[in-house]
Amino acid sequence: MDLKPLFEPRTMAVIGISATNDRHPANVIFAKNHLRYPVEVYAVNPKGGKLHSETIYPNVTDIPRKIDLAVIATRAELVPDVMADCIKAGVKSAAVISGGFTEGGRKDLQDRMVSMAREAKFPFIGPNCLGVYVPFKVDTFFLPIERMIKPEAGGVTFVSQSGGILVDHMIKFAQQGVGLAKAISIGNKAFIKEKELLAYLAKDPTTKVIAYYIEGFGEGEGRDFVLAADCSPKPVIIMKSGKTAAGNRAVSSHTASLAGDYASFSAAIAQHNILEAANELELVSFCEVLSSYTKPIEGNIGIITGSGGHGAMAVDACSLAGIKVPELSEPTKAEIKKNLTDNIQAIAALGNPVDLTGSAIDEDFVACAKLMGASAEIDCVIVLLLPYLPGMTLDIGVKLSSVSKQFNKPFIVYVPQVEKYTMLIEGFELNGIPVSPSIEGAVLMAKALARRQPC
Amino acid sequence: MLKKEIKEIIDKSKKWGWVLEPDAQKIFSLYGFKTPKYGVATEAAQAVSLARQIGYPVVAKIVSPAIIHKSDVKGVVVGIKDDEMLVRTLERLSKLDGFVGMLIAEMAKGLELIIGAKNDIQFGPMILLGMGGVGVEIYKDVSLRMAPLKVCDADHMINGLVARKLLAGYRGSEPINMEALKKTLTNFSKLMMDMQDIVESIDLNPVMCTAKSCIVVDSRIMLKK
Numbered sequence: 001m002d003l004k005p006l007f008e009p010r011t012m013a014v015i016g017i018s019a020t021n022d023r024h025p026a027n028v029i030f031a032k033n034h035l036r037y038p039v040e041v042y043a044v045n046p047k048g049g050k051l052h053s054e055t056i057y058p059n060v061t062d063i064p065r066k067i068d069l070a071v072i073a074t075r076a077e078l079v080p081d082v083m084a085d086c087i088k089a090g091v092k093s094a095a096v097i098s099g100g101f102t103e104g105g106r107k108d109l110q111d112r113m114v115s116m117a118r119e120a121k122f123p124f125i126g127p128n129c130l131g132v133y134v135p136f137k138v139d140t141f142f143l144p145i146e147r148m149i150k151p152e153a154g155g156v157t158f159v160s161q162s163g164g165i166l167v168d169h170m171i172k173f174a175q176q177g178v179g180l181a182k183a184i185s186i187g188n189k190a191f192i193k194e195k196e197l198l199a200y201l202a203k204d205p206t207t208k209v210i211a212y213y214i215e216g217f218g219e220g221e222g223r224d225f226v227l228a229a230d231c232s233p234k235p236v237i238i239m240k241s242g243k244t245a246a247g248n249r250a251v252s253s254h255t256a257s258l259a260g261d262y263a264s265f266s267a268a269i270a271q272h273n274i275l276e277a278a279n280e281l282e283l284v285s286f287c288e289v290l291s292s293y294t295k296p297i298e299g300n301i302g303i304i305t306g307s308g309g310h311g312a313m314a315v316d317a318c319s320l321a322g323i324k325v326p327e328l329s330e331p332t333k334a335e336i337k338k339n340l341t342d343n344i345q346a347i348a349a350l351g352n353p354v355d356l357t358g359s360a361i362d363e364d365f366v367a368c369a370k371l372m373g374a375s376a377e378i379d380c381v382i383v384l385l386l387p388y389l390p391g392m393t394l395d396i397g398v399k400l401s402s403v404s405k406q407f408n409k410p411f412i413v414y415v416p417q418v419e420k421y422t423m424l425i426e427g428f429e430l431n432g433i434p435v436s437p438s439i440e441g442a443v444l445m446a447k448a449l450a451r452r453q454p455c
Numbered sequence: 456m457l458k459k460e461i462k463e464i465i466d467k468s469k470k471w472g473w474v475l476e477p478d479a480q481k482i483f484s485l486y487g488f489k490t491p492k493y494g495v496a497t498e499a500a501q502a503v504s505l506a507r508q509i510g511y512p513v514v515a516k517i518v519s520p521a522i523i524h525k526s527d528v529k530g531v532v533v534g535i536k537d538d539e540m541l542v543r544t545l546e547r548l549s550k551l552d553g554f555v556g557m558l559i560a561e562m563a564k565g566l567e568l569i570i571g572a573k574n575d576i577q578f579g580p581m582i583l584l585g586m587g588g589v590g591v592e593i594y595k596d597v598s599l600r601m602a603p604l605k606v607c608d609a610d611h612m613i614n615g616l617v618a619r620k621l622l623a624g625y626r627g628s629e630p631i632n633m634e635a636l637k638k639t640l641t642n643f644s645k646l647m648m649d650m651q652d653i654v655e656s657i658d659l660n661p662v663m664c665t666a667k668s669c670i671v672v673d674s675r676i677m678l679k680k
Contacts (some may be wrong), residue, residue: 218577254591254660258585268575
């Protein structure tokens with residue numbers, strides 16, 4: 001089954017258009033793609049007629065072009081027949097937006113669609129989903145275009161069982177400068193599931209990181225998925241909800257009680273090299289750092305800070321995350337001291353964290369970063385930057401980025417996030433250095449790089 | 456492939472939904488696990504001769520299809536030193552619900568671990584290792600992995616326990632035989648893979664580990680409905 005027509009359609013039919021209601025989901029989808037994306041869009045409704053000046057085709061079989069993607073937004077009970085028409089017309093894929101299937105007591109409808117699709121090898125996502133958003137390609141989300149927040153195009157593909165969680169994370173990605181390759185809402189995941197998408201995304205040149213929001217797998221599907229993910233050439237992240245739902249079920253053995261649904265989930269994914277994001281902060285942090293760096297680290301962190309308090313907070317967070325902040329050797333300390341400006345040589349604390357103090361200037365950060373970059377004692381550098389210090393300039397991002405590249409060592413930066421500092425932050429982010437708006441987030445990024453390797 | 460004898464035991468047990476302890480122990484010894492010497496008696500003379508054969512002190516446990524959690528009904532008596540105490544225990548246990556016999560077994564010593572398996576709906580057979588005994592659900596010091604286990608998975612499971620220092624020998628206590636524990640874990644995972652279609656969950660609790668070996672002292676196999 002080829003999923004490319006689903007993500008990069010050249011022709012698209014929107015089925016279930018209303019001739020009278022412009023806020024109907026199908027109409028919103030039609031309007032936002034028509035003339036905005038490089039895709040020819042055709043409207044379909046059995047009543048025919050006109051949508052503004054565009055023809056409404058009574059059936060997908062009436063459209064004069066071969067259709068790559070059918071977006072189906074009719075009432076649930078009509079969907080199986082619509083899908084049969086699509087297969088008959090040689091449509092290559094579908095996104096079923098409509099709800100009212102297993103989640104509404106109509107498993108029979110969903111089963112009909114699945115058996116039809118299986119027989120015809122007809123890939124469809126959904127039902128009960130938003131479909132797909134691919135920057136510059138296609139957008140089947142029924143959210144009016146002026147309401148959507150779109151992150152920059154980038155390396156993260158996010159696959160979500162919940163449309164709401166997906167759209168919310170697009171907002172968070174946009175805020176944090178995390179680039180998006182694809183947003184995929186799979187809803188009831190009747191036919192195309194996590195595993196099929198994993199296989200496609202592993203080969204997708206725009207995707208560097210594959211993130212999932214999962215409520216649960218179907219019977220036996222978790223096992224198949226983790227075994228497939230273990231061989232994935234790209235990092236796989238899962239954020240799970242429904243961690244407590246089955247906790248109170250009465251069970252007759254200790255093992256069944258201790259190995260509850262979530263405990264088993266968490267253990268099985270960790271065993272297969274999948275990174276579990278405990279919450280949204282972890283998810284966004286992991287996605288951001290893994291789109292910049294793919295090589296794992298041992299986890300010997302060097303911390304450079306302009307404030308002792310920030311350094312102490314970062315050390316605590318590292319300890320909590322199980323990563324080391326080793327004391328620097330005497331020769332390294334001496335070398336750093338020698339390269340600092342006269343003003344701070346006497347006052348800087350040189351252990352680790354290296355506290356350059358509020359009197360430091362850009363060049364002190366650069367000198368220290370270079371020595372940590374070159375030192376074998378450290379395999380990842382966290383820089384805690386306070387742009388309000390008088391010696392800092394807006395160029396610090398560009399300067400430190402070039403140090404990171406020179407030594408091929410991951411740098412992670414904390415900068416408080418306000419609009420005033422945007423240019424400084426972009427100096428890092430546009431040069432491939434991840435920036436977190438919190439100290440904890442910066443440490444979580446390092447934790448993602450130091451994830452345990454499978455055996 | 457399961458041995459014929461194991462299949463017969465499982466078939467016989469289906470009517471109860473679980474495998475009685477003597478039968479479960481039989482399955483594990485057939486599968487190559489170390490188990491204590493044991494036998495089942497229903498009357499005093501038989502019990503005494505069995506206990507003398509095994510050698511005092513012994514442990515006695517109720518065998519009843521109606522009693523899954525034996526400790527809850529005081530159905531386990533440890534440290535039985537002589538015939539008199541043994542016979543008194545038999546008299547009491549024989550009055551418990553569903554009594555079909557009293558299991559008499561050699562006393563085992565060592566560090567108490569739990570090894571378990573569960574058929575997870577999403578991930579299939581999962582293996583658990585933890586600190587065992589009655590406190591297992593209080594401390595919840597456990598490691599979980601998807602079966603089948605590789606040797607390195609067994610390593611990870613042991614290192615994942617808070618109590619790993621106790622296993623490695625703590626404050627003068629002898630370290631347990633790690634190789635024996637790893638072998639027990641991987642063999643158990645193999646058994647669970649073989650039995651995944653019929654088994655819901657298994658508790659080996661406790662498994663007694665010493666510097667020499669790991670012995671399955673008590674076991675419970677819950678069958679799929």
